[in-house]
Amino acid sequence: MRWVFTTNHKDIGTLYLLFALLMFFIGGAMAMIIRLELFSPGLQFVDPHFFNQMTTNHALVMIFGAVMPAFVGFANWLVPMMVGAPDMALPRMNNWSFWILPFAFAMLLSTQFMEGGAPAAGWTIYPPLVLQGGAHFPFMIFAIHLMGISSVMGAINIIVTIVNMRAPGMTLLKMPLFVWTWLITAFLLVAAMPVLAGAVTMLLTDKYFATSFFSAAGGGDPVMYQHIFWFFGHPEVYIMILPAFGIVSQIIPTFARKPLFGYDSMVYATASIAFLSFVVWAHHMFTVGMPLAGELFFMFTTMLIAVPTGVKVFNWVATMWRGSMTFETPMLFALAFVILFTIGGFSGLMLAIVPSDFQYHDTYFVVAHFHYVLVTGAIFAIIAGGYYWLPKWTGHMYNETLGKWHFWLSTIFVNVLFFPQHFLGLAGMPRRIPDYALQFAEWNWVSSIGAFGFGLSQILLVIVVVKCIRGGEKATDEVWEGAEGLEWTLSSPPPYHTFEEAPEVR
């Protein structure tokens, strides 16, 4: 019952992280089904409607069930310790923020067993298509509302904690960058999640209460949904990457034994990215039939957002430069993040250019782009952070050999999985199709092999985590030579309650 009623930020952090790990495997299983069907031309395993359910739920589970809760788990564990606070500002609300999620996902996943199956209109659930859905529809809407409430409550907690409960002497510009990225992410969440709630509520009323927000016949506009959705959707993708930037900004200085290069610049760059993220949304809709002025505006702002992102990459490289690096598993994942996320950034820049985007839009080129930034980006950062802080949280060193195996297998297979998808998109393969023309067969085959390898490699992650929780070489307080920050002044594992007296920060 400790786990049901806990208001302790460490326990709640652990709950979020374990929940996210479970969701990662559920979403991963759906991805395996997708790649199994796409292994060769023809439909061998599933029918097209089930395939659409898999692509839809794979995304919903990974975005709202794996990536976001994982980052919230990191925030819960680390933000109070990093700012020298005893816990989060609102501990009971913190408990509820977590426990909403298993209910929301039980509801969403149960739709698989309803008549007509799970949602099948893509995670973006555009009308009119989504309004053709059957019994699952209200459950999906309600589940999304619950996830949004969980996120907003969590975000409020983080903002209030950071603003109010920093130890004396910890000015804002002395906070670890991970705390900064979460502060900014929390504002993005508060601004964006209610917009999604509005959009899906309008879908609900269009279906059941005879409104016509998105029906042309009734005087509405299906494209308005896309504007509203992506006004949420673009900040959402930055919500999924800013904490990753924060994690990597903690790891690289530690293993380079050199302070983070350009701390102030990193803070301003993160804030710029967050601000710009509100004025780029229509780049997800370039083919919708926008006026030329709109297309040009969003092309320019989308290109512009590459600048602060690039600044961050340069700062990480400058942190490495003339450091004294060692390559333990967290550092391996963090460096792979920098390289592979940058590749995802390159395809993103290409997508920004509207004349060529008309050829990329809704193809596997987009799928390749977002999987590079989300899997080799966000997920690799989450894994890196896991390896980095597991010794602190559990008091045991994880098995470094298994960690390195996990790293190399994951990195090789993830590239076999997603790099060929660039080729498929360029060659003309649309997305969200269960079967394809013969010229796409070879690269699909390669990609599916990569998927099976990548999926299997994650079993190593579970083995490492379970072994580490249960035992292992005792970890010191500092754990990593070169680690800086208040969390490393605590024992490994830290006491249940920490910083009941505020620490001194110089």
Added chain:
Amino acid sequence: MSSMCTGDHAGDCLSGRVKRTRARTARLGVAALGMLALLVSGAVHAGFMDVINMPRGVTPISRVAYDQHMLMFWWCVGIGIVVFGAMFYSIVRHRKSVGHEAAHFHHSTFAEIAWTVVPCVILVTMAIPATKALINMEDMTKSEMTVKVTGYQWKWRYDYIEDDITVYSNLANSSRELIFDGDPGTNENYLLEVDNPIVLPINKKIRLLLTADDVIHAWWVPALGQKKDAIPGYINEIWTRIEEPGVYRGQCAELCGKDHGFMPIVVHAKSQAEYDDWVKGLKKTSEASAAEAMREWKQDELIARGKEVYMTACSACHQPNGAGIPPQFPAITGSAVATGPLAVHLDRVMNGKPGTAMAAFANQLSATDLAAVVTYQRNGLGNKVGDMIQPADVAAKKN
């Protein structure tokens, strides 16, 4: 971890380590390059490399899209070489195991300004040709003919405004039959062929008006370089000028339900004269089909024809065996409509059922096709009603 490299022999140990690390790195590098060369040559040989880049296409727009794409690609490669080069150099040189000591610098205002301003300048350089290209792509003026394209679940309809002809394009049966059982490898144009391709004349600026009947679709032919959404209740415009004759294949590019991957587009680009012949031919065919409806048809003739029509127009929802996917797509086998009064059955097929996914086929299918498919449904798919309907009676109902 590096405890061996302390004390009196630290100097020897480090240089030995450096040498061994360098030798090992060199060997690994050669091995990696060798493997890469092997992989690339294998890939080229197996045809992988044919399917690696965007086509240049056959229209001014497709070529501009390709040029923009390649320009951005090379920029990214260049930036990647610089950034990743610096990273790899640093990983090799600035590591503890070769004895490199960490420096302490951690800021440089000059660097921050430089690597903010220089990317901005690069972006402006990229944005100028992209802007010019887009302005040209969105210029719909001076078009010479118009085709209205309507997306349906799951087919396309083309209305040639000036020439007053209509074409419905469904996925061809020769592909449809191979989806679930059969070897797609036996069909070169698997999933990219239709029963009725459209013909467009080359060297003419053609305006395509895009809309949809049910959900959002998108019309895309990669070789033509244009893609735009087809939205119910709204009309989008694109233009194309095809400069080389040939056959160009495309697909729907917006998730539109279960058969989103099964509603391809086939464009035959021909000379003006051949296009005019095609238009004449289509008009003759519609006259011929009106004529063929007037003769007396035998039941087995109708059933055979109806089976083909069913496969093309009905099987996506009602399934090839008539079992349907209840509740959204009812079964035909044993259904009250298909085994009940003929008039009700015919009305359902011709006029659809509002509020459900069942569309009206009166305009999509000829009188003969309608009579054939109704007769087939009543006498095949496990039903044995025994009756039939003549195309002439259906033609009378249509008018």
